[in-house]
Amino acid sequence: MAVTDYLRQRFFPHMWCPGxxxxxxLNSLLRAVEELELSKNDIVMTSGIGCSARISGYVDFHSLHTLHGRALAFATGVKLSKPELTLLVPMGDGDALAIGGNHFIHAARRNIDITAIVMNNRIYGMTGGQFSPLSGPGVKATTAPYTTIDANFDVVKLAIAAGASFVARSTAYHARESTEILKKAIMHKGFSVVEILSQCPTHYGRKNKEGDAVAMLELHKTNTAKLGSKQLEENPNLVARGIFIQEERAEYCIEYGKIVEHAQRRNVK
Amino acid sequence: MAKKTLKEHRINRDWCKGCGICVALCPKHVLELDQSDKAVALRLEDCICCKLCEIRCPDLAIEVIMEEGERDD
Structure with a gap:
């Protein structure tokens, strides 16, 4: 199947800005789904609110466009009722870690078999460019005309500390790498977090003088380095890319199934 | 490994928003933006079928079509 077969083509061209x-x-994610030969009917995508959340309208899977920050809560409900389905939850940086911060850490703690994708453009694009918990200090935003003073979350460290059993990071520039990581994340049995750095040329790029989409993409290349690479060793200020943790741990739906079985056996006696 | 031969770049002009990512990141400078800011493939003979334009296109508007039977996978 071609990548475009996974799209609801009637909604194209999409509403995202040029670049x-x-x-x-979305392109990388569809390639991952295509290469894994997953059936459209076995995938559920839930999303919250924001530019990123519009993604669930464009894919021809089962989809739920839900409340701001609550995509993981809805996904948890779907997964518990139908554990055989594959849950994909793309979220924006604010959606995942500000409004949905609590849902994020608790989904990670439970290690429920969901793939959470944090599309991190470091800004709230849809509402006009307010800074988010992932903007970091020294960033200009509508709500920080004299630059931000807030430190940012490190999604990778946060997800690992909260209990996610698969945590990785890539960027929009590294599209092929993103696809490979997403494939592993989807196949992983447990809570997977994939942070993908994205660019918002309209708000973040313009305010912070990072140039157009191409210039911002080039920054993904120059500001990041592969885990374990010599480049990263020589310059620890670079953002690390790759798979940070991948381990087998008790998965929530399986454990829940055991409890159900246990309770039913007791009732028979 | 058989050399991949290009058939065509299928560019969806209705979906292309002219961001120029494919133009700038093509290693062989095959693509350009035309007068209406849509991507067009001009130097087809230089294309090495790496598909970097296709996989990075944020509008999912490019598909690199290769000759049948020449796939190296």
Whole structure:
């Protein structure tokens, strides 16, 4: 099947701005689904609110466009009722870690078999460019005309500490790498977090003088390095890319199934 | 490994928003933006079928079509 067969083509061209990294992430994600030969009917995508959340309208899977920050809560409900389905939850940086911060850490703690994708463009694009918990200090935003003073979350460290059993990072520039990581994340049995750095040329790029979409994409290349590479060793200020943790741990739906079985056996006696 | 031969670049002009990512990141400078800011493939003979334009296109508007039977996988 071609990648476009996984799209609801009637909604195209999509609403994302020219050069928005979210489109490239959709592209990489569809390639991962295609290469894994997953059936459209076995995939559920839930999303929250924001530019990133519009992604669930464009894919021809089962989809739920839900409340701001609550995509993981809805996904948890779907997964518990139908554990055989594959859950994909793309979220924006604010959606995942500000409004949905609590849902994020608790889904990770439970290690439920869901793939969470944080499409991190470091800004709230849809509402006009407010800074998010992933903007970091020294960033200009509508709500920080004299630059931000807030430190940012490190999604990778946060997800590992909260209990996610698969945590990785890539960028929109590294599209092929993103696809490979997403394939592994989807196949992983447990809570997978994949942070993909995205570019918002309309708000973040313009305010922070990072140039157009192409210049911002080039920054993904120059500001990041592969885990374990010599480049990263020589310059620890670079953002590390790759798979940070991948381990087998008790998965929530399986454990829940055991409890159900146990309770039913007791009732028979 | 058989050399991949290009058949065509299928560019969806209705979906292309002219961001120029494919133009700038093509290693062989095959693509350009035309007068209406849509991507067009001009130097077809230089294309090495790496598909970098296709996989990075945020509008999912490019498909690199290769000759049948020449796939190296």
């Amino acid at each position: 928005c990294g979210h489109g490239t992430i």
